[in-house]
Amino acid sequence: MSQYEALSLYIDGEFLSGDGRATQDVVNPATGEVLAQLPHASEADLDRALKAADRAFQTWKHSSPMDRSAILRKAAELARERAQDIGLNLTRDQGKPLAEAVGEIISCADHCDWHAEECRRIYGRIVPPRNPAVRQLVVREPIGVCAAFTPWNFPFNQAIRKISAAIGAGCTIILKGPEDAPSAVMAIARIFHDAGLPKGILNIVWGDPPKVSDYLIRSPIVRKVSFTGSVPVGKQLAALAGAHMKRITMELGGHSPVLVFDDADIPKAAKMLAKFKIRNAGQVCISPTRFYVQEKAYDQFLSVFVETLKGVKVGDGTAKDTEMGPLAHERRVGAISSFVEDARKGGATIELGGDPLGGQGYFFPPTVVTNISDESRLMTEEPFGPIAPVVRFSDTDEVIKRANSLPFGLSSYVFTTSLQTATKASNEIEAGMVNINHFGVALPETPFGGVKDSGIGSEGGTETFDGYLVTKFITQV
Numbered sequence: 001m002s003q004y005e006a007l008s009l010y011i012d013g014e015f016l017s018g019d020g021r022a023t024q025d026v027v028n029p030a031t032g033e034v035l036a037q038l039p040h041a042s043e044a045d046l047d048r049a050l051k052a053a054d055r056a057f058q059t060w061k062h063s064s065p066m067d068r069s070a071i072l073r074k075a076a077e078l079a080r081e082r083a084q085d086i087g088l089n090l091t092r093d094q095g096k097p098l099a100e101a102v103g104e105i106i107s108c109a110d111h112c113d114w115h116a117e118e119c120r121r122i123y124g125r126i127v128p129p130r131n132p133a134v135r136q137l138v139v140r141e142p143i144g145v146c147a148a149f150t151p152w153n154f155p156f157n158q159a160i161r162k163i164s165a166a167i168g169a170g171c172t173i174i175l176k177g178p179e180d181a182p183s184a185v186m187a188i189a190r191i192f193h194d195a196g197l198p199k200g201i202l203n204i205v206w207g208d209p210p211k212v213s214d215y216l217i218r219s220p221i222v223r224k225v226s227f228t229g230s231v232p233v234g235k236q237l238a239a240l241a242g243a244h245m246k247r248i249t250m251e252l253g254g255h256s257p258v259l260v261f262d263d264a265d266i267p268k269a270a271k272m273l274a275k276f277k278i279r280n281a282g283q284v285c286i287s288p289t290r291f292y293v294q295e296k297a298y299d300q301f302l303s304v305f306v307e308t309l310k311g312v313k314v315g316d317g318t319a320k321d322t323e324m325g326p327l328a329h330e331r332r333v334g335a336i337s338s339f340v341e342d343a344r345k346g347g348a349t350i351e352l353g354g355d356p357l358g359g360q361g362y363f364f365p366p367t368v369v370t371n372i373s374d375e376s377r378l379m380t381e382e383p384f385g386p387i388a389p390v391v392r393f394s395d396t397d398e399v400i401k402r403a404n405s406l407p408f409g410l411s412s413y414v415f416t417t418s419l420q421t422a423t424k425a426s427n428e429i430e431a432g433m434v435n436i437n438h439f440g441v442a443l444p445e446t447p448f449g450g451v452k453d454s455g456i457g458s459e460g461g462t463e464t465f466d467g468y469l470v471t472k473f474i475t476q477v
């Protein structure tokens with residue numbers, strides 16, 4: 001087996017570790033084994049990263065989109081070449097099954113390619129003047145130094161989306177990756193280093209998340225803040241960015257409603273949703289979360305859903321037959337257990353699972369809860385784990401109202417064979433993304449983002465550079 005990734009900071013083109021820096025353990029969630037020590041950035045390191053990113057921006061902002069595109073293409077190629085090794089380390093420190101981990105790296109190569117293509121099409125426009133002697137130009141310029149903060153559930157994906165967008169737009173970036181699962185972000189630093197990205201454009205730091213984000217966001221050098229993570233943390237960072245008038249992209253939590261109508265192919269929907277629910281052990285911001293099933297279909301849906309989840313092989317993500325790995329760290333086991341405890345207290349029925357698996361590692365089985373009220377914690381707070389409440393509904397207006405009743409608005413899922421119902425649901429559900437009869441979001445060519453508390457701005461699609469560019473108007477006579 002290959003070695004676990006060597007962990008360091010990456011600042012101004014140098015990989016830095018040791019030198020008396022504080023460190024923290026990186027733990028394998030399937031075994032509890034300590035894999036490595038992760039160095040934290042000191043204030044001097046953060047200052048160095050800020051200076052490097054600022055200096056590099058003065059040149060990079062004038063770079064040719066062709067050159068930026070070539071580096072992103074090279075990064076895509078290296079990601080594909082290294083996908084097996086990076087994927088194995090991602091499974092070791094994050095827990096997801098190896099096939100999911102390798103799939104994450106390969107799909108991210110497509111994200112790099114997409115940004116490589118789109119960055120050559122960052123156009124301005126000419127506005128017809130009132131006086132023919134005047135020329136009026138609208139140009140889009142890179143915003144400047146970006147500070148980005150990414151979580152542990154898709155460590156490669158969430159970081160590479162922000163990095164590709166910043167680099168493609170002509171910005172520079174300081175990214176704090178997830179300390180719980182750092183290998184994938186470290187691998188991104190090596191990829192861009194080897195792809196020939198000039199020093200200072202990409203900088204990777206680690207540390208105490210609130211301290212690092214506070215320091216970077218307050219710095220006058222930083223012009224843009226991008227965060228993926230929970231709603232409460234996103235609101236704190238957005239408030240701080242607002243106080244310093246900085247542009248934000250916020251990719252926050254969700255509580256995705258699933259609407260299964262009587263006329264859908266019920267066994268197919270139940271099987272598809274069960275498999276999608278356990279992806280990354282349910283630790284996905286767009287995970288299907290609240291299952292509303294129409295009355296006539298309810299019993300059949302529940303039976304197939306529970307049977308499918310019962311058959312899921314839970315285990316170490318490096319084992320060949322594993323379909324669902326452990327939760328990413330110990331605190332997530334406590335968090336999911338507390339949702340179950342609250343549901344039990346409220347008189348809900350636990351149809352499947354409900355208790356941690358015990359033994360070594362942070363394993364929690366697929367769990368299905370019924371007879372639960374819409375006001376319970378599980379139906380209103382983001383569980384972020386392999387737990388699914390299933391409830392009944394009677395008509396379309398009622399279920400859309402219930403789907404829209406929470407402050408979240410990220411993804412949503414509708415299963416129906418009625419064109420009328422599909423159209424009504426897609427028009428009326430308050431969400432950044434609506435999936436009808438399949439799962440089709442998070443592709444590089446389509447925008448990904450939420451409304452309401454789930455965030456501000458989109459990543460991917462032709463919108464991907466919007467958060468990284470400023471508009472300048474030039475008038476000339």
Ligand code: NAD
Pocket residue numbers: 149150151152153178179209210211213214228229230231233236237251252253254284285331332382383384
């Ligand atoms: P958490 O809220 O403590 O941390 C979530 C992420 O935010 C972590 O990566 C953490 O390092 C980072 N973070 C926390 N405080 C920060 C700060 N002040 N500045 C910068 N980064 C900060 O919770 P957790 O136990 O790690 O994760 C569970 C919750 O996080 C879930 O309930 C879910 O809502 C949310 N989450 C969302 C996503 C997503 O894709 N939107 C990803 C991971 C976690």
